Structure formats: C-alpha cells, structure tokens
Amino acid sequence: MITDRAARVTCTHDRPDACAMLVTVRDGRAVDVSRWPSTRRPMVVTAPGVVGEEGRRAAPEYSGLPAPGRPLTMTGGGASRPPREAPGDVSRVATIAQRVRTTWQHGVEARPSWPRLTGTLARSLLVGVAYYAGAWVGFATTFPGTGVSILWPPNTVLLAALLTAPARRWWAFGVTTLIAHVLAHGQVGVPPAVLLIQFGGNAAQAIVATLLLRRLTPTPWRHTLGSAVALIAVAGIVAPAVASVLAAPAYVQAGWLPTFTAAWRVRVLSNLVSTPALAPLFIAVASRGLQGLREVPPRRVAEFAAVVAGMLLGTAVVAQSAVTPDYRWLVHAPMPLLLWAAVRFGSSGLGVALFVVVFVFLAQPFSGPSIAATPAANALALQVYLVTIAVPLQLLAALVEERRRAERQVAESARRYQMATQAGGVGVWDWDLETGRIYVDAVLTRALGYADHEIPNTIEAWGALIHPDDAARVWDAAQVHLDGHTPHYAVEHRMLHRDGSVRWFLARGAVSDRRDGRAVRMTGTDSDITERKSAEEALAESARRIRELTGRLMVAQEQERRHIARELHDDLSQQVAALAISISTTRRRLGLGGAPDRALAELDALQHRVTGLADAMRQLSHGLHSAALEHGGLAAGLESFAAEFSRRERLQVTVLVEGDDGVIPRPVALALYRIVQESIRNVARHSGAGRAEVVVAIGDAAVEVLVRDAGTGFDVSGSRRGAGLGLVSIEERVRLLGGRLLVTSIPGRGTDLLVEVPLTDAGAGPPTDHGAPSLGVGDVLGRTGGRPSGRR
Incomplete structure (x- = not known):
C-alpha cells in the first residue's frame, strides 16, 4: 500500500509536448488517472486520495487515460527514463504495467535499488537534522527558573518520520536520530548513561505511538477528526505515559527532578503539549515535503504572513501586560488569530501559530497564565494553558480540513458527472409526486434549446413538452410503474424542441421513496437518443428499399423467365420443329431419287440432333416457366x-x-x-x-x-x-x-x-x-x- 510516495508515470509521445500521468490511489487501489502537459510541475500523491495543491493547479482539467499502445516510463524524482525498446513494444509495456501495479499495491517504487538507497539515506539524514534542531528548541523552551521544557519537539519529529515511512526504513531513522540525540545532549553535559536511557524512552514512545496509530487510523496518514483524536490520545497521552516509565528514573538519577512521579509528570506534559501543537505540522511536512509551498498563491502567503505577524505582536503585548494579576485575562487575546489560522490554514498553519505563541511567551518576563508560588507551578500552568487551546483548535482544524476534502471530492464528482452527462446526453430528473415539483438537469434543458431558467420545475411544464402522439404512452408507463406493476419505468418518446423540431429520448426511472405503500418520489434519467433513432430510421428505410428492390428483382426475374420460356416455346421450338420436318421431307425425296447411303446417314444424324435440340429447348422452357403451374x-x-x-x-x-x-x-x-x-x-x-x-x-x-x-x-x-x-x-x-x-x-x-x-x-x-x-x-x-x- 502506498504510504509516503506517489505513483507517477510519464507517457512518451512522438511529439515534443509529452505528457505526464498521475495515478491517484485510495485504500491501495488506483482510483483516478490525470494527465497534464509535462511542462507543468508533476502532481504528487502524498496520501490515499490526497493530491498536492501544486498538482491541483497544474492539472485543473481531467484528461483521462493516455492513448493505448504508448509506452509508460516510471519516474523517480528526476527525468523520466525512456523505454529501451521501440514504442509499442508489448513486453516493455507489460513490464512497466507490472511495476505500476507493484507500486499501487505494495508501495514499492519501480526504480533501481541505488535511487531507493540514496533516498533512504537522504531522508534519514534530514530526520536526524530535524531531531537535533528539535532538541535545541526544547532546550530553548525551558521555563525560566526551572529545568522543565514546555514542549519537546524531537519525539514528534521521530513520530512523523516513522508514521509516514515503511517499517524497513526505521533502522536508518534510529541511527541518525541516536547520533543527533548524543550530539545535542552531550553539548549540555548530560551523562552518557542518562542520554542513552532518554533516547530509549523517546524511541519506544515513537514506535508504540506509530504502531497504535497505524492500527487505529488510515494508512497513509490523513488528517481527519478521528485521526486527530487518535493522535492526541495515543501520541500525546498513552505512548508518553508508557515510555516515561522507562525514562523518568534517568531524570531522577541526573538530579533534574526529585521524584519519579514528578519526572513522569513533566515528561508526559511536555509531550502532550508537543503532540497537538506540532505533530500535524511535522506529519504534513514528512508526507508532502515543502514542494507545495512553491504553488501557494501570493495572496495566501501574504495572509499567512499577516497572521504570524499579528501573533508575534499580539502575544508580545499580552506577555508584557499580563505580568500583573489585573491583566491575566489578556492571555486569551491570541485566540482570534489562532482560530483564523486553524480555519484558513489547517493544522499545519495552526502548528506554526502555536509555536509562535510558546516562543513569545517564554521570551518575555511572563510567569504563566496564573500567579503561582513557584516557577515549576507556573510552567505547569503554561503547559495546561497551551494544551487547553491546542487540543480543541486542532480538532477544529481537522474538521475544517475534512470538510474541505469532502467539498473537493463533491466538486470533482460533480465536475465528472457534468462532463459525463454532457458527453453522453444524459440528464437526471427527480420528481416529487406529492408537490408535483421536478428537478431536471440542465443537460436536458439545453438539449431542448432552452436556457436553464426558462422551463419551470413542474411536472406540468415538462409534460407539455412531450410529443402529443407519445404523451398518453409515457403517462401510462409511468402510472403502471407507480402502481407497482413493473420494477422499472422505461419508455422511448419524443419531445418538442424550442425550434419546432423533435428530439427522441429514452426515459428510465424507478420509485425511490414510498410511504404507506404509496409512491412519493421517483428518480431517473433521460438520454438523448435522437442520433440513434435517426440511424435506426435510416437503417429501416434502407432495409425497406432493399426489400422493395428485391421484390422487384424477383418479379422482373419471373417476367423475364416467362418471356424467355414463351420465346423458346412459341418461336425457337417451332422453328426447330419445322427444321426437323424439312430434314425428314428432304431425306424421303433423296431416298426416292437414289441418293448415296452416306448422305442419307448424315441426314438421319442431323435429324436426330435437331430432335434432341427441340427436347432440350422444351425442358429449358418448362424450367424457366412452368406451363402446368400457369394453367x-x-x-x-x-x-x-x-x-x-x-x-x-x-x-x-x-x-x-x-x-x-x-x-x-x-x-x-x-x-x-x-x-x-x-x-x-x-x-x-x-x-x-x-x-x-x-x-x-x-x-x-x-x-x-x-x-x-x-x-x-x-x-x-x-x-x-x-x-x-x-x-x-x-x-x-x-x-x-x-x-x-x-x-x-x-x-x-x-x-x-x-x-x-x-x-x-x-x-x-x-x-x-x-x-x-x-x-x-x-x-x-x-x-x-x-x-x-x-x-x-
């Protein structure tokens, strides 16, 4: 199943304007293939059914599958490799098709082994660098006067890497993050034994959270309300609670915290703050990278920059003013901007905004959202404050993203539906039998030459457009179905076009709702079959003419036979008979005059042949036309x-x-x-x-x-x-x-x-x-x- 990679294919043409093809995958199955000019940026699939925004803008129109017979070439982040064989080579196409199927089903890229190895090392190095930077961010967010980090990003970095990568790559992430952990903690004087125990707890936490999330949420990751709840519960509470049992003793041994309970609580809270605040952002970056940022419209970039600037300024003012008890209510001042970030920019934008809030609060002489006796208590109050605003805002962002995805899917489905209905001349209608109102697709309205608003949405208005000769048959068929005598309603009928012409339609439908045994709603389709009917009529006319010509041909044949038979019988046969009589008379005369025997024999043979000719002509005449039949x-x-x-x-x-x-x-x-x-x-x-x-x-x-x-x-x-x-x-x-x-x-x-x-x-x-x-x-x-x- 595809996780963090896209199945991307290029179809090569003989023309320079080669095109690329994107396979959109949902639940491990290809559900869409889009094609766009190769001069645009390639579209990237980062999760099942989720297409990068850059691809959405690069390929606004759906073009369908490439032409059959053109070779397909897998691409791997660079230029596509052209096929070695000539275009159209069946074996090459079969090989490429198998690679595409492998990618769809198992998430295995159809590339040579060395690019895969290079990609794994590069990705693991990036994860190690991010882990190292996250550790220093955690050090920087230590609450003044305590050794408590308000949030701890390294564990979230490792979680995002494991969650978006196949398990066979985890070893590489473990190596690079261990090195990063040793380097970061070694520079602040953490004993080797302690830092190793720390890393063991961090790795165990990330692995436990990843395994549970993969069982509870879709794979690859998709930010939905259910996924957000699972992420907060598993990665923010369950996994830290389990892993802190391993790591808390090291905190006590190093002298950072006095008791196991305090160490366990501090570590769990640090991860609970990090998970809702940063995990969605890190998972999005690990899944899609930063490529989509290049395609973000300038207006949206400016809007986000304004939100971040407002967060910086507003949070700084709040931190300065909320030092005294009279102005503690100002800690809620950033909430409008946080809501704006959640609704407009989703979980990733909200993560950046929350990160700004934490840093500004910690950079100012701020003691937390409430007056407390000790810095540790103030740190705890700030963590609770951040959790209480981050969790509901992330859930809100998940709801917004889920709604937007649903809206995009509905819009895409509506676009494809419109394309299909327009191409096929098919329109949907929905008839409310109680009110007499009927919804009819604009496809049917335009097929009859009317604008969308010109025909009222009533059954009477549409019924008036049915050809008068077909109206009774149409209503009878509908009534028979409404009475339950037929499983479906189907009838071919004519409708009147605005210009006075006639269009043929095939209406199909069925009762979709019954109440108390009575039909109250009927839905169906009308297909424009005018061209088919014209072809059928032309074919029927052609067949009629062929039958007519065939009949005329047979009549003419019989007439000609009768004519030939009459000529043979009445003319030629009589002449041959007269010739035979003449030969017989001549022989008798020659015999009386003493003609030679040889001449008499030749006359006998000639008479016999003439008699046979007469018999053959008589048989031919009877075969051509039977006198017995006629008379x-x-x-x-x-x-x-x-x-x-x-x-x-x-x-x-x-x-x-x-x-x-x-x-x-x-x-x-x-x-x-x-x-x-x-x-x-x-x-x-x-x-x-x-x-x-x-x-x-x-x-x-x-x-x-x-x-x-x-x-x-x-x-x-x-x-x-x-x-x-x-x-x-x-x-x-x-x-x-x-x-x-x-x-x-x-x-x-x-x-x-x-x-x-x-x-x-x-x-x-x-x-x-x-x-x-x-x-x-x-x-x-x-x-x-x-x-x-x-x-x-």
Whole structure:
C-alpha cells in the first residue's frame, strides 16, 4: 500500500509536448488517472486520495487515460527514463504495467535499488537534522527558573518520520536520530548513561505511538477528526505515559527532578503539549515535503504572513501586560488569530501559530497564565494553558480540513458527472409526486434549446413538452410503474424542441421513496437518443428499399423467365420443329431419287440432333416457366416438376397436396413453386438421398409446404453462417410473403424444410403470426402414414 510516495508515470509521445500521468490511489487501489502537459510541475500523491495543491493547479482539467499502445516510463524524482525498446513494444509495456501495479499495491517504487538507497539515506539524514534542531528548541523552551521544557519537539519529529515511512526504513531513522540525540545532549553535559536511557524512552514512545496509530487510523496518514483524536490520545497521552516509565528514573538519577512521579509528570506534559501543537505540522511536512509551498498563491502567503505577524505582536503585548494579576485575562487575546489560522490554514498553519505563541511567551518576563508560588507551578500552568487551546483548535482544524476534502471530492464528482452527462446526453430528473415539483438537469434543458431558467420545475411544464402522439404512452408507463406493476419505468418518446423540431429520448426511472405503500418520489434519467433513432430510421428505410428492390428483382426475374420460356416455346421450338420436318421431307425425296447411303446417314444424324435440340429447348422452357403451374395451379405445377425431375435425376420425388390450390394467389403459388424447386435441387446436389417428399397443406388462412429427405443432413447453424444462394433465395421469398421458414436437420438422418405463408395480404413484410392453420402438413402426414402418395 502506498504510504509516503506517489505513483507517477510519464507517457512518451512522438511529439515534443509529452505528457505526464498521475495515478491517484485510495485504500491501495488506483482510483483516478490525470494527465497534464509535462511542462507543468508533476502532481504528487502524498496520501490515499490526497493530491498536492501544486498538482491541483497544474492539472485543473481531467484528461483521462493516455492513448493505448504508448509506452509508460516510471519516474523517480528526476527525468523520466525512456523505454529501451521501440514504442509499442508489448513486453516493455507489460513490464512497466507490472511495476505500476507493484507500486499501487505494495508501495514499492519501480526504480533501481541505488535511487531507493540514496533516498533512504537522504531522508534519514534530514530526520536526524530535524531531531537535533528539535532538541535545541526544547532546550530553548525551558521555563525560566526551572529545568522543565514546555514542549519537546524531537519525539514528534521521530513520530512523523516513522508514521509516514515503511517499517524497513526505521533502522536508518534510529541511527541518525541516536547520533543527533548524543550530539545535542552531550553539548549540555548530560551523562552518557542518562542520554542513552532518554533516547530509549523517546524511541519506544515513537514506535508504540506509530504502531497504535497505524492500527487505529488510515494508512497513509490523513488528517481527519478521528485521526486527530487518535493522535492526541495515543501520541500525546498513552505512548508518553508508557515510555516515561522507562525514562523518568534517568531524570531522577541526573538530579533534574526529585521524584519519579514528578519526572513522569513533566515528561508526559511536555509531550502532550508537543503532540497537538506540532505533530500535524511535522506529519504534513514528512508526507508532502515543502514542494507545495512553491504553488501557494501570493495572496495566501501574504495572509499567512499577516497572521504570524499579528501573533508575534499580539502575544508580545499580552506577555508584557499580563505580568500583573489585573491583566491575566489578556492571555486569551491570541485566540482570534489562532482560530483564523486553524480555519484558513489547517493544522499545519495552526502548528506554526502555536509555536509562535510558546516562543513569545517564554521570551518575555511572563510567569504563566496564573500567579503561582513557584516557577515549576507556573510552567505547569503554561503547559495546561497551551494544551487547553491546542487540543480543541486542532480538532477544529481537522474538521475544517475534512470538510474541505469532502467539498473537493463533491466538486470533482460533480465536475465528472457534468462532463459525463454532457458527453453522453444524459440528464437526471427527480420528481416529487406529492408537490408535483421536478428537478431536471440542465443537460436536458439545453438539449431542448432552452436556457436553464426558462422551463419551470413542474411536472406540468415538462409534460407539455412531450410529443402529443407519445404523451398518453409515457403517462401510462409511468402510472403502471407507480402502481407497482413493473420494477422499472422505461419508455422511448419524443419531445418538442424550442425550434419546432423533435428530439427522441429514452426515459428510465424507478420509485425511490414510498410511504404507506404509496409512491412519493421517483428518480431517473433521460438520454438523448435522437442520433440513434435517426440511424435506426435510416437503417429501416434502407432495409425497406432493399426489400422493395428485391421484390422487384424477383418479379422482373419471373417476367423475364416467362418471356424467355414463351420465346423458346412459341418461336425457337417451332422453328426447330419445322427444321426437323424439312430434314425428314428432304431425306424421303433423296431416298426416292437414289441418293448415296452416306448422305442419307448424315441426314438421319442431323435429324436426330435437331430432335434432341427441340427436347432440350422444351425442358429449358418448362424450367424457366412452368406451363402446368400457369394453367393448372400449384398442384399441377409441382407434380409436373416432380415427374420431369425424377426422369432426369436419380432422385424419386413424390408430391402430396391437400386442399384446394385454387385459393392460393398466383404470386404466392409461383413463390412456393420456386421454393420447392430450389429445395429439391439442393436435395439432389447435397443430401445424397434417393427419395424426396413434398407435402402441401392448404388451409383457410395459410398454406404449409414441407420438403423432406432422408439424406446425410447438415449443421443448420453452420450452414446459416456460410449459406449459399439457394437457402438465401428461399429465405428472401418467404420473408417477402410475410411467412415463416423452419429448417431442421440431423446429421445422418435427413432434413425437413417447412414453410408457412399467409393466403391473405400476401406481400412484402415481416413474419407474422397467422395462428394455427386449419390444416397442416402434420395432419396430412398423419392420414397417409407419414408417406405422401399423391394428390388428394
């Protein structure tokens, strides 16, 4: 889990304006990725979900993820390392992605080992220097006339370092702070044994506080009200109370305090003052560093400087004037400025202000907030005074910071919500069913061409904008849902635009509040689907035109077939027949005149070929257009086709027609004839069967046609994906008739092709439900024992 480091990534482009990418982490998971020009300062994540102010200003707009395929490079405080492989190398991208995941999940930077080691040493040295400076600050805050330090910053420095760093770095902090402790206390003459016991107590206090705080508060640290309470209770009371048991004997041994109890009390109070006053400031610096100070606006810097100056001046005046009992009330004069610092600058600014108060009080001839008999009692009174103002002010600062974070999150969520709704044309509405008031997103108002204030927030005003043809359907759907008959409300409808045009919307919603079984509130969304509807209408129009053209093509095809068949039968066939007669007549004449036998044989062969040509032309004419179908109806046409096909092919075709085929419209009969014709040809080509059956059942409203074979069968789903023109032609003819097609086949057991078409309104259109026909192929097969035997 990320603690004190940011997961920062750079995406490299072919252009100079490369961009950087920040991964925002919350509870160990990436929750946001922001992108901004690399010329700006990089954004820094110092705690889960907390982004440095410099990054907020550098990247005010959310740009989303980088383009796919661009290599990612981890950066470690300096220039980014470009990928060694060419951009787009999959293995390199996978490696970088794994490093990013490791950083997100475990807080391990995806860097070489030597930068990590260098960073650890540098950080530990800074902690050691801060510990050393804090010790001298503690020496400087010793109350006049006593050996008691009002506050002891070194322990707070060590606590901040441990709390914001992984445990594997603690050893380095221990080494540098031990050296700093020895140097600082050695210079004031503290015996070696005493200073070692002191440091042991300080280290134990910091470790105990860190372990408890990590269990009680979020990791990484976030300054909230709960965290502030835990910090004061654990780091200010519990940990010092435990550690002082170890360190208090050293104070007595050195002669600083007379008893163990006094030593224990003094040490606990010093840490209790330091914790609320300085710990939030030190933790913030340890987490984020000082980089954010560069991005602070000048006006805010000037405001903080004015507060600090006012604190210096006001506290100095208070310390000078409150020496006498008559002016003791002036000790509360700095409170307004402290409140200002807490509210405007948070816990860090408050820590600086409290630090100023302590130093000014101790630099003046001030005996504490109350007249006491001894300097030690005055020191105790000052410590109690500082604790009583620091604790509530820090809690107030935590509340303010928590509120600001919540406001930023709400603002960010609202911004993203607005971006998403604007991009998707989706708006939220909230309908109060008791008052008739309705809140509607401005996205919907603007989609209809109105300004935000032009449409009243009443259901009547918005209902008036629904297209009159859709209004009844919309209100009926809403009422059905309000009555509890449907789980959700969903309806597509039109609304009137300000310019007179029409916009399509998809409304979805649900009752969000019921009282006594009655719906009182309903919320939902409206999505602008005008473009989708336009595309659907264009697609439907295109499909309609295709169907129309297909129907015209088939009609033209049949007309051309009829024309060619008539030409073959009436013209060419007659001419060929006349030619055959002429050849026969010529042969007879030559035979009577004693022509050579060779010439007579050639004439016989020529006559035979002409006769075959006439037969072929007759078959072609019948195939193009069945005269039996045209003059005798569907049954005669099918029987003629079956008989002729059985003679030409090695497939025995039987036909059974049940009912009066005279009721079948001519276009329907022709289409069914072509369907059977194409189906039988498919059986002959692909099934390997020796027998095929055609059953026609003519009812009152529909006609059913079944073509069955006992061949090899096939995979219906597979054939649909790669269907040839035969099946496609059959499907199109059935669809143009408004009928239904069912193909069932079992490999090795044959195929059934069942067609049902209506006898009324036969024409192009979608498949419709014709109801159960009065007579079906099942009835016919049942009466014939499953085997058609002829026309009935």
